[in-house]
Amino acid sequence: MITNTELEYKGNLYPNSIIDFKRDTDKLYFTTLNGVILEITILRDSIFRFRYATENIFEADFSYAISENAILGYNQLEVEETATEYLIRTAKLTILVDKQTLRTQVSDLTGFIVCEDELGFHWEENYEYGGNTVKMSKITQNTESFYGLGDKATHSNLKGKRVSNWVTDQYAYGKDQDPLYKAIPFFIGLHNEQAYGIFFDNTFKSQFDFAHERRNVTSFWADGGEMNYYFFYGPSFGQVVKDYTNFTGTPELPPMWAMGYHQSKWSYFPESNVRELAATFRKLRIPCDGLYLDIDYMDGFRCFTWDKNHFPNPKKMISDLEKDGFKTVVMIDPGIKIDKDYSVYQEAIENDYFCKRADGAFMKGKVWPGECYFPDFTNPVVREWWAELYKEMFTDIGVHAVWNDMNEPAVMEVPTKTAPLDTRHNFDGHPCSHRKAHNVYGMQMVRATYEGIKKYVYPKRPFVITRAAYAGTQRYSSTWTGDNVATWEHLWIANVQVQRMCMSGYSFVGSDIGGFAEQPSGELFARWIQLGVFHPFCRVHSSGDHGDQEPWSFDDEVTDIVRKFIELRYQLLPYLYTMFYRYSKEGTPMIKPLVYFDQKDPQTHFRTDEFIFGEQILVCPVQEPNAQGRRMYIPRGTWYDYWTDEVVPGGMEKWIVADIDKIPLFVKEGAIIPKFPVQQYVGELEIKELLLEVYYKKGVENSTVYEDAQDGYDYKKGRFSLRNFSFRGKENELIIQQFKEGTFITSYGTFKMNFHGLPFKIKEVRVDNEIVELKDVKLNGNNNIHISKEFTVLHLIG
Template sequence: MIINTELKQNHNLFPGKVISFSQEEGKVNFLTNNEVILQVTVLKDSVVRFRYATDNNFEKDFSYAIENGSPKEYFDAKVEEHENQYSIHTNTIKITIQKDDLGTTIYDHHDNVICKDDLGFHWEQSYEHGGNIVKMSKHAPLGELYYGLGDKPMHLNLKGKRIENWATDQYAFSKDQDPLYKSIPFYIGMYEQRAYGIFFDNTFRTFFDFCKERRDVTSFWAPGGEMNYYFFHGPNMQDVVTQYTDLTGKPELPPLWALGYHQCKWSYYPEKEVKEITSKFRELKIPCDAIYLDIDYMDGFRCFTWNKEYFPDPKRMVAELAEDGFKTIVIIDPGIKIDKEYWVYKEAIEKDYFCRRADGPLMRGKVWPGECYFPDFTNPEVREWWSDLFKEIIDEIGVKGVWNDMNEPAIMEVPSKTFPDDVRHDYDGQPCSHRKAHNIYGTQMARATYNGVRKFVYPHRPFIITRSAYSGAQRFTSSWMGDNVATWEHLWVANVQMQRMSMSGMSFTGSDIGGFAEHPSGELYARWIQLGVFHPFCRTHSSGDHGDQEPWTFGEEVINITRKFVELRYQLLPYLYTMFWEYAEEGIPMLKPLVLFDQSDSQTHYKTDEFIFGNQILVCPIQEPNSKGRRMFIPKGHWYNYWTREFVKGGMERWVDADIDSIPLFIKEGAIIPKYPIQQYVGEKRIEELRLEVYYKLGNTETSRVYEDAQDGYDYTKGEYSLRSFSLTGKETEVIIEQIVEGNYITEYETIRVECIGLPFTIGKIEVDGVMVPFDTENNTLVIPKVFAKLHLTS
């Protein structure tokens, strides 16, 4: 993209002068003398949509990123006309639109400039493909920082980078390689502690330049489609992410087992090997909830079939695995083998459900089964047909989840790695080329898969995982970061990618623990498992080409380390489940980079290693070999070292010991961390007691929450949940903990065991709602009824 002042001389490329404006149904339209329309829609006080048309006519308003295709709620904006500009006011921002060129500036209620056009909207006619190349450039003040854009394997702060969004199969990708598997055209800008967000909802190949070409300009563009973007005002970064997630959609709660540990390899077969793997987990007492079957479980890689030589009775096998606590997850790819005897192929041919080239022939490409055709998942009839295909594997055989791979879509043995541009798609009744449909193909496949699994696993909740995704995919699926590599550099990459994905509205993500390509050392695997248990999706996966990658393949020390940290994850399941509830209910990201946690501290702006797990646990992985610890930054406030219980003052760097069996882990003062007993899988044991670790804080009240329900099913949507809100107030000689319980779900445990950490006094008296209770001096805990309003500890 070339941006210079000479472009201003070409009036065909820029809006002319505004000649009129009109207002209806929350939309304000500004028309120029060269038939450009700017449509401004105020969705909420802090969410505004900007949409441009260059021929006095908008395309049909439709988006896969937004539930039901487009936003439905509007805010009646107040418009004022001035001599040289118009202004639109909400309760939090003011937008000005210049009369001479449609240039926009957004101010907060203190008249600080939040986001200002540079050249603003401009375009070129695309003579190769037709339509427009649409462009937007914004002024970038010195010191503005940029975050977001999904799975990019580069520094968290994108200042100085040029980014491309084109979902691409990148086996064994490297640090800073771009593009990768996902296209999430949403970024966060921050200047002088004020954050905003921009979501460029355009499914064509999109580009973002963060001051790389010009140090005072940030720009984004696409070689087709509309200039259609949403602006989100903070000023808090977390509010920006929450607003974006609210617009593009929040997920439903997963079954609790989906948050356990998962084991995968390319490939576990035959049945005997699957059983050996699952039995070994139980023998070694390493908790595990899910076992994955890769493409070799199929008959000749034909989706929705079973290789009866490897798996002669899949229904029996899946049932036996379930008896031992393992949920079976199977892979399903989009490529359907060209085979006249194959029932899925025959149905799709009869119904004309495969993608076609522009001049008529079916789109043919080579993937694992050989020559394949590909369903057009942008056709609602195809999505419905695809969802029905899951009846046998879900309803009859008992598989609990589905893993969508190769859905960028990936094609072998062609330079582009994907479909040709001329492939045609239905696009929900708005026919288009693959140039427009490519980036949302994987999400629409995951959507169809979700609908099918949900239909047949009901009354339980579905579990879907996808490799490719566009904005809004979080409504249907979890995700992983694709084919990473067993290197220390990729451990760093995985850490950054998970933080970035959470900032980009897709929190339910993880990496292939240990690396997919090549084989990790025992030390690298141990360090990766320590990080992976603090990612929302936790799965070991490998190609198997360079040796097995189960925990026991690395020796006794790594077995013990793996057990220790996977057990910690299972203990923290109520904390993790509460994190997910806050994400699903309120759009709060599950992982928070330090800049998201405390943007007011400039020391957090360039940190990549550390993150906040939920709201109160600080995690800092060891990312170099032979380390006995590391220097890390402790955010402002006070924290407790999880392992030593040492009280630490934040706002500075310090050395933290962390030998091979440890990871730097700190708990925010005032936090109340819930824990369950260790289980080998979710549901193995009756939860007889909730444990609360209370970390003393002097002064202001700190609030913690614990969300619980039946761990599966949909009764929680009918009020069958329990939400405990704890507030802690600490004084020099007393601690008061108050509890408020919402919801109708009755937990199976009757008591809560409380452990107090960091008290500056010796407990002399304990009262629960005015009644004295004893203190277990041997275990340094107290056991109280689960239903209480006030717990009072005094010296």
């Protein structure tokens, strides 16, 4: 361990020697001579919380990020004191606390150092605002890589980068521009095939330096608050992400229609344009579930109102659209127009719900309606009021979902683009300034929206979208990556951002397909659709002033390509729904970068383009114009080319042919991929037979299919169907076992199994050890069979 030679260096203050140690069950307290207290909480054998106080005083312990459902409990906790250190041992790790410096070191049971303080905790008193700037520095290993931090528009590996967390409205942002719309202060470190994670739960503006200033040091700091971070040990990359996601929470399952294709623009109005849009989707047979109304549906941009000139009867319009399979999603922003005749404004004034400046004046800012006041969503009373405002919109008019935008909060015509720092907030009974509340403002707005919509769409499930977010916002809302640009570079950025968000615990995410600002070419739009249909949230959105961006806005070739890939998304909905089930239940990210898939392969540590969609589909978008293919990295294992059934070995780079109508797409051998027939919207068809695409493997592979009623809460009462398939392939035989859970009865009674790469001609079929006549399973050559969904063991013999 490094020793402190001076108590103060370059204005920074450091802990000195430990003079007291106390234990309170799972909490360990170390107090230094100069009044620093380190509280280490053992949350699990591999998850610890490190919290530092100065002047012997901790702040009130409160977090918006941590889920109340986080799983706690450890198997072992022992503390040993030596002449120079304290050693804290759990069933998986050892923490060393140095007596002279309070520096810490975490190692595994073999003594391998996973994470180690460099200067460790230090601070600088903030005489301008009060409190401290709190800092932490860690030693960076030579081969260490870093990932995470939410929506950063930069290379997926953060080694050598410095980034900040301050949610910001960044219209038409560029590559490497920072900060953006979200503050998710969580990163994963990986070295020597060992992964760990650190979540710095501090809502002030924070900075992360990944060996940028000093090549052997990673540091993070915040403008105020406490040094309060959680340490997650893998050793697998996936375990770190799952554990962090468990601690900050996962969403409940959304309705399946929320995973369909959505169409948006700023703006679709008047009503005749919306109806024409819907009719064109159905006429051209392009599947779509969601249509979006941007701010122009409102009366003078007043939230919770309707422009009766543009939408004279919104209830009837929404009802008519619903009959044709469309759900209507509307925009709600935080800025409330200052207007004495506007009921929302009146209620907020009467009840003192708006944010105020330090000297008592209301915080005023210009947004779309003009001058506005802003509700304090960190006040639980205000959140309850805001939730109730959705009643008429949902119960009377019939809106299906809400999209919260501009909730950083964005403020126009000021250099900071947001509220003044002296704005006051309740912070759930912990009063503070905007310096502390800024990064959670949008999170608390969408939380209030979620709670209102959940109440008023019941017994259906809510669907909400947000632009701004802090860690944990995934519990309430889906999100998108903000106001991007119709460029090839932004196609690359969208790919990286969605991967990064998924490994930062926030999987229900997508980008504005085609770009929000400027106009894409037909080729760029087609390539972006090919990527976007493999993102958990799939929505085209554009500013509208550069031209139209509907699937048919280009030539017939592009329209056909777009239709083809949207249809593929709808076919893969049961696979996507299963992905979401695993995310919701286990914290498994829906999109996995290659480093998540195989952290032992150093080739994956710097890959940005390829990703795993769910568990068994490999995707690699084409991100350059005029390309007829691309080089891509095939990770470990053996893969089937989705388009040709060519079998490709992993662990190598390969040129993949992919003209404008294809995206490089591969399926893991042994996979069983469920598919629906093409529908124009979720629920249009009663599924009579589930298609299972079965990819042969000499060996063992497991696959899962989760199903329920696609909406509502019966699944929480056990009315779901979870089918686990165990695949075992040999030279002349194939055995598939099915293990079923749940009481939900699917609409179909049979599976159609399509076999890919089967190396033998089927001569005998046994179901649950009984020989079945080949004509009874409708054996079609050697490609497919039809079989009852109730089988336990299927045995094919060549």
